[in-house]
Amino acid sequence: MTFPELEASATAPSQSRIKRQLSEQAIAHAAAAEWDAAAETNRRLLEFGPDPEAENRLAKALWELGELASAREHYQKALALDPTNRIAERNIDRLRLLLPEAGDRTAAAEPGSKAPVGIFVEETGKTGFAHLVELAGPRRLAQVNPGDQVELVPEANRLVAISNGVRIGMVEPRVAARLLKLIADGNRYLAGVIAIGDRDVRIIVREILQDPRNYGKVSFPTAAKSTDLRPYTKGTLVREDDLLEEDLEEDVEDEEIEDLDRVLPADVTPDEAFEEEPDELEEP
Numbered sequence: 001m002t003f004p005e006l007e008a009s010a011t012a013p014s015q016s017r018i019k020r021q022l023s024e025q026a027i028a029h030a031a032a033a034e035w036d037a038a039a040e041t042n043r044r045l046l047e048f049g050p051d052p053e054a055e056n057r058l059a060k061a062l063w064e065l066g067e068l069a070s071a072r073e074h075y076q077k078a079l080a081l082d083p084t085n086r087i088a089e090r091n092i093d094r095l096r097l098l099l100p101e102a103g104d105r106t107a108a109a110e111p112g113s114k115a116p117v118g119i120f121v122e123e124t125g126k127t128g129f130a131h132l133v134e135l136a137g138p139r140r141l142a143q144v145n146p147g148d149q150v151e152l153v154p155e156a157n158r159l160v161a162i163s164n165g166v167r168i169g170m171v172e173p174r175v176a177a178r179l180l181k182l183i184a185d186g187n188r189y190l191a192g193v194i195a196i197g198d199r200d201v202r203i204i205v206r207e208i209l210q211d212p213r214n215y216g217k218v219s220f221p222t223a224a225k226s227t228d229l230r231p232y233t234k235g236t237l238v239r240e241d242d243l244l245e246e247d248l249e250e251d252v253e254d255e256e257i258e259d260l261d262r263v264l265p266a267d268v269t270p271d272e273a274f275e276e277e278p279d280e281l282e283e284p
Contacts, residue, residue, distance in 0.1 A: 019048050026057050033114045035064040052082040059091065068095060068142060069104035094197070102142035113164050115149035115192030119206040128220030129194070130176075132161050132169030132201040140166045141196070150191035150203050154183055161203065163193065169201060179205070182219060186211025189219075 022045040029038035042058035045051060055078035063071040072095040078088040121127070135141065144163050151162040152171065159176035161169050171179070179189060188209035195202040207219040 015048060019045060019051075023054070026054070030057060030061065033064070033109070033111065035061045035109065039065065050081050052078040052085055052088070055081065056085070056087050059088070063091075063145065064109040064143075066106045066108040066143065067104075068099055068102060068106060071095065072099065098138050098142045101138040103139070106139060106142045107164075109143055109145075109148075110164050113148050115147060115190070119190050119192050119208075120147075120194070120204060122204075123206075125218040125220055126207045128175065128205050130203055130205060131172045132203065133172050135169040135199065135201060136167060141168060141201070144168055144193060144196060144201065146193050146195060148193045150193060152179070152183075152189055152191055152205070154180055159183075161191070161201075171203075171205075175205075179219070182211075182214055182217065185213045187214055187219065 022041055026038055026041040026045060029035075029041055039058055039061035042054045042061065045054045046058070055074045059071045059074035059078065062068075062074065072092060075088040075091045075095070079085050079092060082088070119127075143166075148163050150168075153160040153162060157177075157180065158173075159171040159180055160167055161171055170176070179187075183189070186209075187207060189205050190208050191203045191205045193201060194204050205220075210219075
């Protein structure tokens with residue numbers, strides 16, 4: 001073996017190890033919403049050669065930093081490298097609609113705008129799903145992405161959804177009516193974005209506190225017979241937070257839930273998740 005061949009064989013494992021480390025660092029930065037560091041780490045990774053996943057991650061970081069045009073450029077590079085890349089394709093389609101109205105740049109995501117991973121785990125009776133109505137304009141929605149935290153604020157007989165410090169819409173009346181009653185009696189809820197399109201935003205809502213006055217009242221009644229905890233992604237079993245964080249960074253934050261049957265029992269429709277429970281469940 002010649003000297004150049006020996007040198008190449010010696011450096012290849014080292015480069016592979018460095019690329020793996022950079023990839024892990026990039027995912028960790030994104031999971032912690034450290035978008036400047038995430039962008040820089042993915043750029044360093046791309047110095048080693050084309051990588052559609054690194055392009056996707058860089059695009060995501062740039063979007064969170066408000067660089068919409070640059071984000072589209074890197075999603076396009078990811079799609080050119082991998083024409084079957086659904087994450088890149090979906091985000092290119094969304095940016096095609098947003099850019100004419102939102103512009104090439106918008107406000108960066110606020111610190112702490114990402115929801116805790118735990119709220120994205122479906123738990124019978126404790127979590128439910130809802131659409132937002134009366135949506136904000138494209139410029140405001142440009143900075144809202146799957147994985148973002150949503151604050152639910154009662155306003156008269158409506159439930160306002162706020163994300164990244166801006167009012168992004170209203171919880172659909174069917175769901176809001178029930179939650180408003182429970183909130184008025186002391187319950188508390190946290191929500192997160194699970195899917196977003198040009199005219200559609202869907203959220204998951206989790207009960208984080210049940211007031212004693214609501215004893216016996218289930219926030220999200222269903223006909224479910226199982227009490228299993230399930231993450232809303234991939235139908236997998238609950239795993240440690242760091243693994244679930246990685247799932248969120250790699251595909252959840254950029255992919256819509258396409259089939260609610262994966263998060264609701266097979267014999268329950270989405271509408272049934274918000275039906276009133278029988279009166280006898282309520283304590284006097």
